[in-house]
Amino acid sequence: MSKPLVSIIMGSDSDLAVMREAALVLEEFEVPYELTVISAHRTPAKIYSYGAEAAARGLEVIIAGAGGAAHLAGVTAALTELPVIGVPILGKALQGADALYAIVQMPAGIPVATVAINGAKNAGLLAIQILGVKNPVYREKIKKYRQGLKEQVEEKAAKLEKQGFKAYLEEM
Ligand code: RP5
Numbered sequence: 209m210s211k212p213l214v215s216i217i218m219g220s221d222s223d224l225a226v227m228r229e230a231a232l233v234l235e236e237f238e239v240p241y242e243l244t245v246i247s248a249h250r251t252p253a254k255i256y257s258y259g260a261e262a263a264a265r266g267l268e269v270i271i272a273g274a275g276g277a278a279h280l281a282g283v284t285a286a287l288t289e290l291p292v293i294g295v296p297i298l299g300k301a302l303q304g305a306d307a308l309y310a311i312v313q314m315p316a317g318i319p320v321a322t323v324a325i326n327g328a329k330n331a332g333l334l335a336i337q338i339l340g341v342k343n344p345v346y347r348e349k350i351k352k353y354r355q356g357l358k359e360q361v362e363e364k365a366a367k368l369e370k371q372g373f374k375a376y377l378e379e380m
Contacts, residue, residue, distance in 0.1 A: 210240040211240060211265075211266045212240045212241050212242040212266070212267060213239060213240055213241065213266070213267065213268045213269070213339055214234055214239055214240070214241040214242075214267065214268065214269050214270075214271065214332075214335045214339070215241065215242050215243075215244075215262060215267050215269070215270045215271065216230050216231055216234075216241055216242070216243040216244075216271045216273075217243075217244055217245070217246045217255075217258070217270065217271070217272050217273070217280065217284070218244075218245055218246075218272070218273040218274060218280070218295075218297075219245070219246075219247045219248065219249075219250075219273070219274035219275065219278065219280050219297075220245060220247065220274075220275075221245055222275075223245075223273045223274065223275060223297050224245075226273060226295070226297055226298070226326045226328050227243070227271075227273045227295065227297075227328050228328070229328035229329040229332065230271050230273075230295070230328040230329065230331045230332035230335070231243055231332070232329075232332070233329050233332030233333055233336070234332050234335070234336070237332075237336050237346065237349050237350075237353075239335070239336055239339065239346070242267075246258055246280065247274075247280065248274070248279040248280040248283045248284075249277070249279065255280065255283055255284060255287070256287060258284075258287075259283070259284045259286070259287025259288045260287050260288070262284075262287075262288045262290055263288055263289060263290050267290060268290060268291075268338070268339060269290060269291050269292075269293065269335040269338050269339065270284055270288065270290055270291070270292045270293070271292075271293045271295065271328075271331045271332065271335055272284050272292055272293070272294055272295065272320075273294075273295035273296075273297050273328060273331070274294075274295075274296075274297060274307060274310075274311070275296070275297030275298065275299040275304070275306075275307045276297075276299050276301075276306055276307060276310075277306065277310060278294070278296060278297070278306070278307035278310040278311050279310060280294075281293075281294030281295075281311050281320045281322075282294070282310070282311065282314055282318065282320055285314065285318050285319065285320045286318050291321060291338055292319075292320050292321070293320070293321045293322075293323060293331045293334055293335060294311035294312070294320040294321065294322045294323070294331075295311075295323055295326070295327060295328050295331045296308040296310070296311050296312075296322065296323075296324075296325045296326075296327075297325070297326065298325050298326050303325075304325035304326065305325075307325070308322070308325055321334060333350070333353075336349070336350060337350055
């Protein structure tokens with residue numbers, strides 16, 4: 209197994225049902241990754257060493273998902289010069305707005321690339337695009353993936369135009 213290039217961390221195992229989407233896309237693109245639970249609040253010493261050592265271990269991008277008072281992505285970004293992608297996790301109380309604001313509102317100097325609430329799939333894709341800056345294999349895979357998206361939309365549009373919206377909806 210190759211050394212992981214991408215790290216997926218999350219504040220709790222309760223985030224895994226969302227964060228698995230990032231792992232699945234990395235597997236689809238054959239990107240070596242590691243995945244674990246680290247909490248900025250419950251295991252602060254662990255995130256300190258994890259963030260501080262991440263670049264030296266050969267990681268190139270970190271994806272951090274957390275809900276509620278979601279400090280994991282920002283704290284990780286403060287501890288490493290690697291790009292950090294934050295995934296706000298939908299919580300019960302504030303519909304994910306708490307995590308979104310906590311992750312996106314970073315102070316100037318320590319950016320976190322924030323995706324949508326529960327946007328773990330896009331976090332995985334963005335990580336691959338970042339790897340693609342220096343690795344043309346990943347860049348080509350992203351191009352192919354987008355070609356597939358385009359073809360899917362074109363097929364749907366052609367079918368909709370041919371059948372009309374009523375028949376189309378009945379099949380949905
Ligand atoms: C955050 O608190 C985690 O990222 C999770 O989204 C939320 C709730 O955690 P659990 O109480 O389910 O462990 O730190």
